[in-house]
Amino acid sequence: MRSQQELRIVLFCALVLGTTSAYDHEDPYCLDKEDYCTADEWNCLHPQYYHVCRRSCGCKRRGQCYDLFGDCVDFTNDCFNERRRHCPRFCGLCTESCDNLIRDEYCENNRNLCNHPSILYLCARTCGRCRNDCRNKMLSNKVCNAFVKRRYCDTSSPFCWIMRDVCHASCTSGCRH
Structure with missing residues (x-):
């Protein structure tokens, strides 16, 4: 049987691990970079806002292939020069699964806007780019x-x-x- 001292140590460790584990496993890519971020559908439909407020917009990163900046949509010709390494998802260099970047409900609510480059970029699955x-x-x-x-x-x-x-x-x- 364990001593009371050992039990206290075990309980203390469990308490510390239990309170920090949620933060230890959170993907740093999906964190908000600014305090002003909110789960605002209209703002989340803009790639520049999404890249600053990923968590608030429902970030669902899967794998290691992601764009570093929110302006990839604006620089399509850069997909054929050195800058493409900053925008591998947009430039089609990712071999990983295709998915929406923001909350699925935001994409569903704006399915009629799939012809807009920003919506197509953020809502690839909803807009039929993954079929x-x-x-x-x-x-x-x-x-x-x-x-x-x-x-x-x-x-x-x-x-x-x-x-x-x-x-x-x-x-x-x-x-x-």
Whole structure:
């Protein structure tokens, strides 16, 4: 049988571990960076706000592939230069699961806005970007289609290998309707 001293130590350790474990396992990526963050649907629909207030917006990061900045949507041409490493999710370089970045109910409430680049970026699953293999990984069909017109999918292009992966639906004739 344990002594009272041992029991006190065990209880104290359990108490300390119990009160800190919730914070120890929280993903630092999903924390709010500012005190003003709130779970406000309208603000969370803006990538710049989401990247500062991830927890309040319902961050659900899965895996290690994520964008470092909220302005990736504004710099689509950067997907073909060195900056793409700052926006791997937006540029279609992630091989991990596709999902909504914000609360599912925010995405459902704004499903009618899926043609807007910010909504498509934040609500990829709700907007149908995760359904099948015959899709563009880059979160903008418009950009992929522009690259096809510039002949970036042609085998003679230095971008061919990445274009056929990132803009698969636009580059592959079997995917086009």
